[in-house]
Amino acid sequence: MKKAFDMSDLGLLCFYLGVEVRQDASGIALRQTHYAKLILELSGMMGCNKAQMKKAFDMSDLGLLCFYLGVEVRQDASGIALRQTHYAKHILELGGMMGCNPAHTPMEEWLKLSWDSTAEEVNTTYYWRLIRSLRYLVHTRPDLAFAIRYVSLFMERPTMEHLQDVKRILRYVVGTLDYGLHYGRAPNKARFVGYCDSDLADDVDTSKSTIGTMFFLDDCLVGWQSLKQKGVALSSCETEYIATTTIATQALWLSRMLAELLGRKVDVVELKVDNKSALALAKNPIFHERSKHIRIKYHFIRDCLEDGSIKASHIATTDQLADILTKSLGKTKFQEMRERIGLQQITCILLCCNLLFRLLSLVDAIHIKTPFVLFQWMGMNALIVYVLAASCL
Structure with a gap:
């Protein structure tokens, strides 16, 4: 050499x-x-x-x-609290947004962006740095998951229009610097509850849908994800059906991991779905005409329901907590969902x-x-x- x-x-x-x-x-x-x-x-x-x-x-x-890798930890008799205030301040300094006017939500309601924006292009490296820094913040801020995933779609050719929406996220972070997650002591019979939701064809460029999943161990949020479906769904029933299968695989893995940690068998994970048609399709394979075009791997949920490894039940749309991971909500709805998923202001760190x-x-x-x-x-x-x-x- x-x-x-x-x-x-x-x-x-x-x-x-x-x-x-x-x-x-x-x-x-x-x-x-x-x-x-x-x-x-x-x-x-x-x-x-x-x-x-x-x-x-x-x-x-x-x-x-x-303190560990940018995550501030408080441990006391009530439980464990996590937040990333110090790290968030570094992101605001990087974006030059310290001291700016705070926003009530990370995105405008019903905001739609496109790759074909005619606005002036911005520095790609600067845009990348902001997005990648914000992605790490999602570890303790599930309220930012959808907004950050959405603006990440335009990293190939960002424009001033896309950058303005990133700065909107930073303005929201300014007003919620002390927010984080608190994990109280769970009872011995703690069980997983999963929420899954989807937004049909919200991507204006590809017509693909967004999936949002959440997992709670009793009342504590322990897992969340906002991602774009790999294929185009033809109906809301189909996209919810695919979302249910996606969360089922995660539910089985989490259930097995919890059983290994506790050294005993845990209760079956219960999934909350707000689409009755998707539930009927998962529980009754007779609906062949409506599902024959769906890829075979997405029928995995049927086996899980038949062998009892997973339960699924209907929940009202107003109580679907994963809604915050699939679309940009208005101020009132967003703040309500943020409180219900357990995000709160953490003090005395x-x-x-x-x-x-x-x-x-x-x-x-x-x-x-x-x-x-x-x-x-x-x-x-x-x-x-x-x-x-x-x-x-």
Whole structure:
């Protein structure tokens, strides 16, 4: 390779993408100390505890998790709260929208955009950066899922019209910076409930429909998705039928994963569908004339209903919570749905958690056991943050 390329031999690999590598005759050892924190659920299933791990590994116990990969975490007796306020502020700075007037919804009601926009084209790289940053925000903000997916369709040739709608999303984020999800303690007999909905031919360029799915563990939202169907549906019954099959596959996977975590069998997942025709088509294969053109894989839901691995029932359109993932809603309807899916304003999150972890890592690195050296090193504010945060852990 040295003959073909101008390169230098740096010896054995010792560091790559934040991972420290040690190679010797006994083998290869890998560890991440600066770019990742080790998160463990110490339970009986793992057969280990903190004391045993400290004997086997050189590690520090930083207490309860309060910050991880941009997600702020609050843990108390009532449950766990997640939000991304600090990360959202970085996105607003990137878009130059700090201090702008907030919007009540991320999109205008019944907004329709097209690839064939005649507006002036904008910088593609800048548009990509905004969209990709916003996508990560969806991890704790299901209210943004549909709007961000919709503007992501125009990343190939974005125009000023598309960028204005992205800035509308940022304006909504400004007014909801402290919003996040709260997970209360679930009872022993926790069960999954899934909601699925679709919007027929909402894409003006391809006539494809949008599917929205949500999963609740009791009253806690644990999974959501907004995606475009791969094919064109001929009716609302067909698109709802396809959506039901799509959510059925996810429901089975989630049910099995929960059973493995709990170590016992869990209740059957119940799906909530607001289209009676789609339910009849799934439960009664006699309707051959209306379903013979549907691809075979979408009939998977019939087997699930027959063997009892999944239940499906009708729900009123006004109670269909997945509606927020399929279309842009008006202010009143949107805020109602946002509250019903469990999104709320999260307060009293530990401040400056990222700084805290850096300070703790610094103290651990120089083997100093007292925090008072931080007063000399980082100033009084850093010491106050350290003491306040440590008292809450």
